Amino acid sequence: MTPPLLDARVDLEHVLVVGAVLFAIGMYVALSKKNAVAVLMGIELMLNAVNLTFIGFARFIESPRPIDGHVFAIFVITVAAAEAAVALALAVAVYRHRETIDVDRISLLRW
Amino acid sequence: MVIAFWTLAALTLGAAAMIIVVRNLLHAVLFLILSFIGVAGLYITLSADFVAVAQILIYAGAIAVLMIFAVMLTPRSSRNNAGNFLQLPALVLSGLIAAGAAIVAYETEWREADRGSFDTTAAQIGDALLSPFVLPFEIASVLLVAAMIGAIVLVRED
Numbered sequence: 001m002t003p004p005l006l007d008a009r010v011d012l013e014h015v016l017v018v019g020a021v022l023f024a025i026g027m028y029v030a031l032s033k034k035n036a037v038a039v040l041m042g043i044e045l046m047l048n049a050v051n052l053t054f055i056g057f058a059r060f061i062e063s064p065r066p067i068d069g070h071v072f073a074i075f076v077i078t079v080a081a082a083e084a085a086v087a088l089a090l091a092v093a094v095y096r097h098r099e100t101i102d103v104d105r106i107s108l109l110r111w
Numbered sequence: 112m113v114i115a116f117w118t119l120a121a122l123t124l125g126a127a128a129m130i131i132v133v134r135n136l137l138h139a140v141l142f143l144i145l146s147f148i149g150v151a152g153l154y155i156t157l158s159a160d161f162v163a164v165a166q167i168l169i170y171a172g173a174i175a176v177l178m179i180f181a182v183m184l185t186p187r188s189s190r191n192n193a194g195n196f197l198q199l200p201a202l203v204l205s206g207l208i209a210a211g212a213a214i215v216a217y218e219t220e221w222r223e224a225d226r227g228s229f230d231t232t233a234a235q236i237g238d239a240l241l242s243p244f245v246l247p248f249e250i251a252s253v254l255l256v257a258a259m260i261g262a263i264v265l266v267r268e269d
Binding site: 008009010012013014015016017018019020021022023024025026027028029031032033034035037038040041042044045048051052055056058059060061062063065066067068070071073074075077078079080081082083084085086088089090091092093095099100101102103104 | 112113116120123124127128130131136139140143146147150153154156157158159161162165166169170173174177178180181182184185187188190192193194195196197198200201202204205206208209212213216217221222223224226228229232235236239240243244247251254255257258259261262263265266
Protein backbone atom coordinates (compact mmCIF):
# COMPACT_ATOMS: atom_id res chain seq x y z
CA MET A 1 0.00 0.00 0.00
CA THR A 2 1.73 3.11 -1.20
CA PRO A 3 0.83 6.44 0.34
CA PRO A 4 -1.39 8.56 -1.92
CA LEU A 5 1.26 11.22 -2.50
CA LEU A 6 3.59 8.70 -4.16
CA ASP A 7 0.69 7.22 -6.10
CA ALA A 8 -0.28 10.58 -7.59
CA ARG A 9 1.19 11.69 -10.88
CA VAL A 10 1.50 14.88 -12.87
CA ASP A 11 -1.27 15.19 -15.43
CA LEU A 12 -1.72 17.46 -18.39
CA GLU A 13 -4.32 19.50 -16.50
CA HIS A 14 -1.84 20.36 -13.76
CA VAL A 15 0.69 21.68 -16.28
CA LEU A 16 -2.03 23.67 -18.02
CA VAL A 17 -3.21 25.24 -14.76
CA VAL A 18 0.34 26.23 -13.79
CA GLY A 19 0.76 27.73 -17.26
CA ALA A 20 -2.53 29.61 -16.99
CA VAL A 21 -1.64 31.10 -13.60
CA LEU A 22 1.84 32.06 -14.84
CA PHE A 23 0.27 33.69 -17.91
CA ALA A 24 -2.17 35.63 -15.71
CA ILE A 25 0.64 36.88 -13.47
CA GLY A 26 2.64 37.96 -16.51
CA MET A 27 -0.37 39.71 -17.98
CA TYR A 28 -1.00 41.56 -14.73
CA VAL A 29 2.64 42.68 -14.61
CA ALA A 30 2.58 43.75 -18.27
CA LEU A 31 -0.63 45.76 -17.88
CA SER A 32 -0.16 47.36 -14.51
CA LYS A 33 3.48 48.38 -14.18
CA LYS A 34 4.79 51.86 -14.91
CA ASN A 35 8.36 51.10 -15.91
CA ALA A 36 8.83 49.89 -19.49
CA VAL A 37 11.35 47.26 -18.37
CA ALA A 38 8.78 45.87 -15.93
CA VAL A 39 6.23 45.71 -18.75
CA LEU A 40 8.76 43.71 -20.75
CA MET A 41 9.28 41.38 -17.80
CA GLY A 42 5.56 40.68 -17.84
CA ILE A 43 5.68 39.88 -21.55
CA GLU A 44 8.56 37.45 -20.99
CA LEU A 45 6.57 35.73 -18.24
CA MET A 46 3.65 35.31 -20.62
CA LEU A 47 5.92 33.79 -23.28
CA ASN A 48 7.30 31.42 -20.66
CA ALA A 49 3.79 30.34 -19.71
CA VAL A 50 2.97 29.59 -23.35
CA ASN A 51 6.19 27.60 -23.70
CA LEU A 52 5.33 25.60 -20.61
CA THR A 53 1.97 24.77 -22.17
CA PHE A 54 3.67 23.68 -25.41
CA ILE A 55 6.02 21.36 -23.53
CA GLY A 56 3.14 19.96 -21.50
CA PHE A 57 1.14 19.16 -24.63
CA ALA A 58 4.21 17.63 -26.29
CA ARG A 59 4.67 15.38 -23.26
CA PHE A 60 1.09 14.20 -22.80
CA ILE A 61 -0.90 14.41 -26.04
CA GLU A 62 -1.22 11.64 -28.62
CA SER A 63 0.63 12.77 -31.76
CA PRO A 64 2.54 11.24 -34.67
CA ARG A 65 5.44 13.63 -34.08
CA PRO A 66 5.45 14.53 -30.38
CA ILE A 67 8.79 16.39 -30.58
CA ASP A 68 7.24 19.23 -32.64
CA GLY A 69 6.08 20.96 -29.47
CA HIS A 70 9.71 21.20 -28.36
CA VAL A 71 10.75 22.63 -31.74
CA PHE A 72 8.02 25.26 -31.48
CA ALA A 73 9.17 26.14 -27.96
CA ILE A 74 12.70 26.63 -29.32
CA PHE A 75 11.33 29.01 -31.95
CA VAL A 76 9.37 30.91 -29.31
CA ILE A 77 12.54 31.29 -27.22
CA THR A 78 14.40 32.61 -30.30
CA VAL A 79 11.74 35.16 -31.15
CA ALA A 80 11.52 36.19 -27.49
CA ALA A 81 15.26 36.84 -27.42
CA ALA A 82 15.03 39.01 -30.57
CA GLU A 83 12.03 40.86 -29.15
CA ALA A 84 13.75 41.49 -25.83
CA ALA A 85 16.86 42.88 -27.54
CA VAL A 86 14.86 45.30 -29.70
CA ALA A 87 12.50 46.33 -26.91
CA LEU A 88 15.27 47.04 -24.42
CA ALA A 89 17.17 49.01 -27.09
CA LEU A 90 13.97 51.00 -27.63
CA ALA A 91 13.72 51.65 -23.90
CA VAL A 92 17.29 52.94 -23.78
CA ALA A 93 16.70 55.09 -26.90
CA VAL A 94 13.52 56.59 -25.40
CA TYR A 95 15.36 57.26 -22.16
CA ARG A 96 18.02 59.24 -24.06
CA HIS A 97 15.38 61.57 -25.48
CA ARG A 98 12.89 61.82 -22.61
CA GLU A 99 14.88 60.97 -19.42
CA THR A 100 12.12 58.56 -18.44
CA ILE A 101 10.80 55.15 -19.41
CA ASP A 102 7.55 55.39 -17.45
CA VAL A 103 4.91 54.25 -19.90
CA ASP A 104 2.48 56.74 -18.32
CA ARG A 105 4.69 59.64 -19.29
CA ILE A 106 5.61 58.52 -22.82
CA SER A 107 2.43 59.94 -24.32
CA LEU A 108 3.58 61.29 -27.70
CA LEU A 109 1.07 59.14 -29.54
CA ARG A 110 -1.87 59.91 -27.25
CA TRP A 111 -4.82 61.56 -28.97
CA MET B 112 8.24 13.44 -9.66
CA VAL B 113 5.00 14.85 -8.33
CA ILE B 114 6.75 16.50 -5.40
CA ALA B 115 9.40 17.96 -7.71
CA PHE B 116 6.75 19.27 -10.10
CA TRP B 117 4.70 21.02 -7.44
CA THR B 118 7.77 22.37 -5.64
CA LEU B 119 9.05 23.87 -8.89
CA ALA B 120 5.58 25.16 -9.77
CA ALA B 121 5.35 26.86 -6.36
CA LEU B 122 8.85 28.32 -6.85
CA THR B 123 7.98 29.63 -10.32
CA LEU B 124 4.63 31.12 -9.39
CA GLY B 125 5.91 32.50 -6.09
CA ALA B 126 8.83 34.24 -7.77
CA ALA B 127 6.48 35.59 -10.46
CA ALA B 128 4.14 36.92 -7.79
CA MET B 129 7.06 38.56 -6.00
CA ILE B 130 7.70 40.56 -9.21
CA ILE B 131 4.36 42.24 -8.59
CA VAL B 132 4.95 42.90 -4.90
CA VAL B 133 8.60 43.86 -4.64
CA ARG B 134 9.40 47.59 -4.51
CA ASN B 135 12.79 47.73 -6.23
CA LEU B 136 13.00 47.10 -9.96
CA LEU B 137 16.38 45.33 -9.69
CA HIS B 138 14.96 42.91 -7.14
CA ALA B 139 12.10 42.31 -9.56
CA VAL B 140 14.64 41.32 -12.23
CA LEU B 141 16.26 38.89 -9.78
CA PHE B 142 12.90 37.30 -9.02
CA LEU B 143 12.29 37.07 -12.77
CA ILE B 144 15.51 35.07 -13.11
CA LEU B 145 14.36 32.78 -10.29
CA SER B 146 11.07 32.29 -12.09
CA PHE B 147 12.87 31.43 -15.35
CA ILE B 148 14.97 28.82 -13.52
CA GLY B 149 11.82 27.35 -12.01
CA VAL B 150 10.29 27.06 -15.47
CA ALA B 151 13.45 25.28 -16.64
CA GLY B 152 13.02 22.82 -13.79
CA LEU B 153 9.41 22.26 -14.82
CA TYR B 154 10.68 21.45 -18.34
CA ILE B 155 12.99 18.82 -16.85
CA THR B 156 10.11 17.21 -14.95
CA LEU B 157 8.27 17.09 -18.31
CA SER B 158 11.37 15.35 -19.82
CA ALA B 159 12.27 18.25 -22.11
CA ASP B 160 15.98 18.36 -21.41
CA PHE B 161 17.14 20.35 -24.44
CA VAL B 162 14.51 23.05 -24.01
CA ALA B 163 15.36 23.28 -20.32
CA VAL B 164 19.04 23.92 -21.11
CA ALA B 165 18.06 26.45 -23.79
CA GLN B 166 15.79 28.14 -21.26
CA ILE B 167 18.62 28.46 -18.72
CA LEU B 168 21.09 29.73 -21.33
CA ILE B 169 18.84 32.20 -23.14
CA TYR B 170 16.33 33.36 -20.54
CA ALA B 171 18.21 33.12 -17.26
CA GLY B 172 21.47 34.06 -18.99
CA ALA B 173 21.04 36.41 -21.92
CA ILE B 174 17.65 38.03 -21.45
CA ALA B 175 18.19 38.57 -17.72
CA VAL B 176 21.53 40.27 -18.39
CA LEU B 177 19.86 42.44 -21.04
CA MET B 178 17.18 43.47 -18.54
CA ILE B 179 19.73 44.32 -15.85
CA PHE B 180 21.61 46.39 -18.44
CA ALA B 181 18.41 48.20 -19.39
CA VAL B 182 17.67 48.99 -15.74
CA MET B 183 21.23 50.19 -15.14
CA LEU B 184 21.33 52.30 -18.31
CA THR B 185 18.22 54.25 -17.30
CA PRO B 186 19.41 55.56 -13.93
CA ARG B 187 17.25 58.64 -13.56
CA SER B 188 13.95 56.90 -14.31
CA SER B 189 11.92 55.60 -11.43
CA ARG B 190 13.25 52.45 -9.81
CA ASN B 191 10.29 51.85 -7.55
CA ASN B 192 8.37 49.32 -9.68
CA ALA B 193 5.14 51.20 -9.09
CA GLY B 194 1.82 50.34 -10.67
CA ASN B 195 -0.25 52.52 -12.94
CA PHE B 196 -3.97 53.33 -13.01
CA LEU B 197 -4.79 50.04 -14.78
CA GLN B 198 -4.11 47.88 -11.69
CA LEU B 199 -7.69 46.93 -10.84
CA PRO B 200 -8.88 46.21 -14.42
CA ALA B 201 -5.67 44.27 -15.07
CA LEU B 202 -6.25 42.19 -11.93
CA VAL B 203 -9.83 41.41 -12.98
CA LEU B 204 -8.83 40.59 -16.57
CA SER B 205 -5.92 38.33 -15.67
CA GLY B 206 -7.98 36.58 -13.01
CA LEU B 207 -10.71 35.93 -15.56
CA ILE B 208 -8.18 34.58 -18.06
CA ALA B 209 -6.56 32.26 -15.51
CA ALA B 210 -9.94 30.96 -14.36
CA GLY B 211 -11.18 30.50 -17.92
CA ALA B 212 -8.05 28.65 -19.04
CA ALA B 213 -8.13 26.42 -15.95
CA ILE B 214 -11.81 25.56 -16.50
CA VAL B 215 -11.16 24.76 -20.17
CA ALA B 216 -8.15 22.61 -19.21
CA TYR B 217 -10.25 20.55 -16.81
CA GLU B 218 -13.42 20.32 -18.92
CA THR B 219 -11.82 19.25 -22.20
CA GLU B 220 -11.38 15.55 -23.00
CA TRP B 221 -7.71 15.57 -24.03
CA ARG B 222 -6.46 12.81 -26.32
CA GLU B 223 -3.72 11.71 -23.95
CA ALA B 224 -1.04 9.25 -25.01
CA ASP B 225 0.46 6.52 -22.86
CA ARG B 226 3.90 6.78 -24.36
CA GLY B 227 5.71 7.75 -21.17
CA SER B 228 8.52 10.26 -21.00
CA PHE B 229 11.03 10.96 -23.76
CA ASP B 230 14.48 9.56 -23.07
CA THR B 231 16.61 12.17 -24.85
CA THR B 232 15.27 14.89 -27.10
CA ALA B 233 18.30 16.73 -28.50
CA ALA B 234 18.85 14.37 -31.46
CA GLN B 235 15.16 14.35 -32.38
CA ILE B 236 14.97 18.14 -32.14
CA GLY B 237 18.01 18.40 -34.39
CA ASP B 238 16.42 16.10 -36.97
CA ALA B 239 13.16 18.03 -36.83
CA LEU B 240 14.93 21.38 -37.20
CA LEU B 241 16.80 20.25 -40.28
CA SER B 242 14.15 18.31 -42.17
CA PRO B 243 10.54 19.49 -41.69
CA PHE B 244 11.34 22.85 -40.08
CA VAL B 245 14.35 23.94 -42.10
CA LEU B 246 12.66 27.03 -43.55
CA PRO B 247 11.50 28.46 -40.17
CA PHE B 248 14.95 27.60 -38.82
CA GLU B 249 16.66 29.75 -41.48
CA ILE B 250 14.09 32.52 -41.08
CA ALA B 251 14.80 32.53 -37.35
CA SER B 252 18.48 33.16 -38.02
CA VAL B 253 17.59 36.04 -40.37
CA LEU B 254 15.28 37.40 -37.66
CA LEU B 255 18.07 37.27 -35.08
CA VAL B 256 20.46 39.14 -37.39
CA ALA B 257 17.80 41.75 -38.13
CA ALA B 258 17.05 42.19 -34.41
CA MET B 259 20.74 42.55 -33.60
CA ILE B 260 21.30 45.18 -36.29
CA GLY B 261 18.12 46.95 -35.24
CA ALA B 262 19.20 47.07 -31.60
CA ILE B 263 22.62 48.43 -32.58
CA VAL B 264 21.08 51.12 -34.81
CA LEU B 265 18.57 52.13 -32.13
CA VAL B 266 21.11 52.82 -29.39
CA ARG B 267 24.00 54.11 -31.53
CA GLU B 268 25.38 57.52 -30.58
CA ASP B 269 25.81 59.78 -33.60
